[in-house]
Amino acid sequence: MNKKINYKTIRSTFLYMSFILVVTLTISSCATDDNQTVTEFTELVWQDEFDIQGAPNPDNWGYNIGTGENGWGNSELQYYTDRSENVVIQNGILIISAIKEDYNGSSYTSARLLTKDKLEQKYGRFEARMRLPSGKGIWPAFWMLGANIDQVGWPNCGEIDIMENAGSEPTKVSGAVHGPGYSGGAAIFKKYDLQNDRFDSGFHIFGIEWGPEYINYYVDDVLYNQITPADVTGEWVFDNGPFYIIMNLAVGGVFDGSPNEDTVFPQTLLVDYVRVYKNNN
Amino acid sequence: MKYKKFIYLKTALFIALITINTSCERDLSEDAVFATNSNTGEIFTDSPIGLGTDFYFPFLGSKLTAWTVDDNEGYESQSSMRFDVPNANDPEGNYAGAIFRVDGNGRDLTGYDALTFWAKASQGVVIGEIGFGQDFFDNKYQANVANVSFSTNWVKYIIPIPDPSKLIDERGLFWYSAGTQNTGGLGYVFWIDDLKFEKLGTLGSPRPSVFNGEESSYQTFIGTDGILDSSSTVTFNLVNGLNQTVIAAPSYFNWMSSETSSVYIDETGFYNAIATGEAVITATLAGVEAQGSLTTTVLGEFDFAPYPTQDAGNVISIFSDAYSNVPVDFYNGYWEPFQTTLSADFAINGDNILNYTNFNFVGNQFANPTIDASDMSYLHVDMFIPEFPSFFDFLITVVDFGADGVDGGGDDTRQQMFVTASDVEAGVWNSFELPLTLTNRSNIGLIIYENINFATLRNFYLDNIYFYKE
Numbered sequence: 001m002n003k004k005i006n007y008k009t010i011r012s013t014f015l016y017m018s019f020i021l022v023v024t025l026t027i028s029s030c031a032t033d034d035n036q037t038v039t040e041f042t043e044l045v046w047q048d049e050f051d052i053q054g055a056p057n058p059d060n061w062g063y064n065i066g067t068g069e070n071g072w073g074n075s076e077l078q079y080y081t082d083r084s085e086n087v088v089i090q091n092g093i094l095i096i097s098a099i100k101e102d103y104n105g106s107s108y109t110s111a112r113l114l115t116k117d118k119l120e121q122k123y124g125r126f127e128a129r130m131r132l133p134s135g136k137g138i139w140p141a142f143w144m145l146g147a148n149i150d151q152v153g154w155p156n157c158g159e160i161d162i163m164e165n166a167g168s169e170p171t172k173v174s175g176a177v178h179g180p181g182y183s184g185g186a187a188i189f190k191k192y193d194l195q196n197d198r199f200d201s202g203f204h205i206f207g208i209e210w211g212p213e214y215i216n217y218y219v220d221d222v223l224y225n226q227i228t229p230a231d232v233t234g235e236w237v238f239d240n241g242p243f244y245i246i247m248n249l250a251v252g253g254v255f256d257g258s259p260n261e262d263t264v265f266p267q268t269l270l271v272d273y274v275r276v277y278k279n280n281n
Numbered sequence: 282m283k284y285k286k287f288i289y290l291k292t293a294l295f296i297a298l299i300t301i302n303t304s305c306e307r308d309l310s311e312d313a314v315f316a317t318n319s320n321t322g323e324i325f326t327d328s329p330i331g332l333g334t335d336f337y338f339p340f341l342g343s344k345l346t347a348w349t350v351d352d353n354e355g356y357e358s359q360s361s362m363r364f365d366v367p368n369a370n371d372p373e374g375n376y377a378g379a380i381f382r383v384d385g386n387g388r389d390l391t392g393y394d395a396l397t398f399w400a401k402a403s404q405g406v407v408i409g410e411i412g413f414g415q416d417f418f419d420n421k422y423q424a425n426v427a428n429v430s431f432s433t434n435w436v437k438y439i440i441p442i443p444d445p446s447k448l449i450d451e452r453g454l455f456w457y458s459a460g461t462q463n464t465g466g467l468g469y470v471f472w473i474d475d476l477k478f479e480k481l482g483t484l485g486s487p488r489p490s491v492f493n494g495e496e497s498s499y500q501t502f503i504g505t506d507g508i509l510d511s512s513s514t515v516t517f518n519l520v521n522g523l524n525q526t527v528i529a530a531p532s533y534f535n536w537m538s539s540e541t542s543s544v545y546i547d548e549t550g551f552y553n554a555i556a557t558g559e560a561v562i563t564a565t566l567a568g569v570e571a572q573g574s575l576t577t578t579v580l581g582e583f584d585f586a587p588y589p590t591q592d593a594g595n596v597i598s599i600f601s602d603a604y605s606n607v608p609v610d611f612y613n614g615y616w617e618p619f620q621t622t623l624s625a626d627f628a629i630n631g632d633n634i635l636n637y638t639n640f641n642f643v644g645n646q647f648a649n650p651t652i653d654a655s656d657m658s659y660l661h662v663d664m665f666i667p668e669f670p671s672f673f674d675f676l677i678t679v680v681d682f683g684a685d686g687v688d689g690g691g692d693d694t695r696q697q698m699f700v701t702a703s704d705v706e707a708g709v710w711n712s713f714e715l716p717l718t719l720t721n722r723s724n725i726g727l728i729i730y731e732n733i734n735f736a737t738l739r740n741f742y743l744d745n746i747y748f749y750k751e
Binding site for chain 1: 480481482483484485486488518520521522523524
């Protein structure tokens with residue numbers, strides 16, 4: 001499963017015929033020469049392939065319900081539910097739907113799933129294959145929080161954002177860390193811009209590899225960032241203990257602002273799988 | 282971090298290059314390949330690309346010389362296309378507009394997803410329409426964006442192709458129409474550069490809409506046929522997160538009728554009302570269901586206007602299937618800004634009918650050339666009012682453009698013909714024989730129909746509009 005990518009180079013044959021050169025190219029693979037070691041951890045320790053129709057496996061996933069405090073701290077507009085309208089597995093895909101509807105005082109509903117007290121792990125490789133929604137004010141995220149959040153609070157627990165997307169930027173995602181001294185607007189992050197494609201038109205793999213004093217961020221076969229203690233403007237809190245996974249589809253909030261009249265509802269975040277590997281270094 | 286190594290093969294005597302792609306995609310069978318059509322995407326880079334010799338066709342009434350190649354301006358280059366939009370009072374044409382049509386075989390544009398270009402203008406200005414697919418033949422795959430805002434610095438514009446798979450043989454590569462409605466009648470310049478079809482890959486999935494995205498309804502008669510006024514559009518989300526709506530010809534869509542025994546519609550949007558009944562017309566674009574529908578009720582047999590009996594030699598016909606009509610500029614001039622009247626003209630068994638809807642006033646213009654009705658004694662008009670309005674007061678005005686032959690100019694004369702409620706009946710054809718009393722009628726160019734005194738007529742049909750002598 002090591003995603004080391006080795007594409008074959010181009011073979012060519014030259015035929016020279018009295019001042020006329022005919023070149024025949026045989027291209028034996030889809031891409032040009034390309035070498036990057038994206039991931040190293042190969043021992044799969046936890047996965048959800050979302051193969052069973054209906055509600056997600058309760059052994060793997062819990063839910064945040066409601067509006068949290070101040071829209072989950074971000075002025076988000078949706079009410080999170082665990083109803084099948086908002087979260088369901090169909091045909092091997094987990095579908096998280098943001099719906100425009102009046103519900104318990106909110107104008108939108110959606111869902112937020114988490115592995116707290118179910119899958120908590122220190123270090124490793126965490127990846128999901130997803131097709132993102134789009135539209136102004138749509139904010140899908142695949143991220144992690146330190147499992148000691150109830151003891152030390154946020155941001156001291158640490159937050160690793162594997163993938164966040166602003167729906168008004170359909171070709172961009174970002175990966176970030178939040179910790180003491182570098183949280184909220186001061187988070188350490190980097191954006192990745194997909195070339196000649198967009199994240200709402202097909203599935204893409206979003207992942208991190210996390211080890212002692214580093215977190216590597218990748219999208220598909222591209223390793224696009226590494227964050228280490230040298231990059232953060234405060235205490236490095238990512239060698240302290242286990243983290244759990246969160247997947248959610250927010251509407252509105254500080255990341256991309258509110259939806260506008262062009263935003264189409266419902267919007268869906270599709271998840272093909274979530275896989276967790278052990279740090280086997 | 283991701284690096285790519287390309288191998289370039291360079292040679293001075295590089296005559297032919299044959300590429301055999303052995304993976305990734307299966308090729309179509311040879312039968313399916315339109316081998317003769319170029320798949321070149323470029324239209325203008327530093328000069329026109331592969332358009333041939335005779336490719337610029339201005340719109341009627343536009344200034345013919347509006348387009349030139351400017352060798353002093355360009356987007357990251359020294360040349361661009363320059364469009365000089367004339368002043369509204371320019372005698373050579375009061376707007377700029379034209380199609381760029383390949384002089385030769387059409388292009389295969391199926392590999393692209395958008396027409397793109399860079400543009401700027403001499404002042405901030407809104408350009409009326411820019412698009413492609415207009416060829417002055419069927420304009421089958423016409424598509425455009427409307428009210429495009431140009432600024433004084435170069436900006437890239439994207440016009441998504443509603444469904445690229447349709448464009449296997451397209452000659453209409455570009456068209457534009459620009460006037461001075463937003464500049465107080467004063468001309469300006471805009472430049473377009475790097476005009477080409479591109480495969481962006483960053484367009485969101487198409488969101489098609491027909492009949493303004495609404496559940497609308499329409500009544501018609503057995504035997505009507507034609508292309509429905511479908512107001513069909515496709516909206517795409519662009520890479521910047523903003524939506525771009527493209528006005529798309531019906532042929533981009535696949536059309537369906539819920540009751541084909543009542544209303545048949547072919548895939549291009551051409552419908553035929555066959556039998557009394559009701560059918561819901563819907564459409565898909567590239568497999569995506571379009572928002573909106575049209576419930577069409579076929580009321581029954583149409584009551585035709587009385588067939589004209591005047592001898593053809595005594596008639597100057599403006600609109601009739603019984604006679605040869607003179608050249609007519611339009612049956613609806615869509616006069617801005619006060620006219621609300623729309624056209625829903627139809628044909629039944631080859632008999633064409635003018636249908637004005639949302640009526641307040643409308644004109645039939647035939648000024649190129651004007652007609653000489655000096656020998657004529659009457660204007661004949663047949664009018665059918667499906668539903669009698671709460672208040673009917675109708676005026677027909679015949680305008681003679683005078684010696685100068687143009688509308689306005691100080692020498693126009695007009696005759697007003699009043700039609701009151703007692704002159705008409707709803708649900709039947711009313712034939713008017715209106716005596717011509719206009720002294721000068723050798724340069725008649727216009728007939729205007731209007732509601733007066735706040736009359737509320739909104740919907741009616743006209744047929745057999747002609748001048749005649751006895």
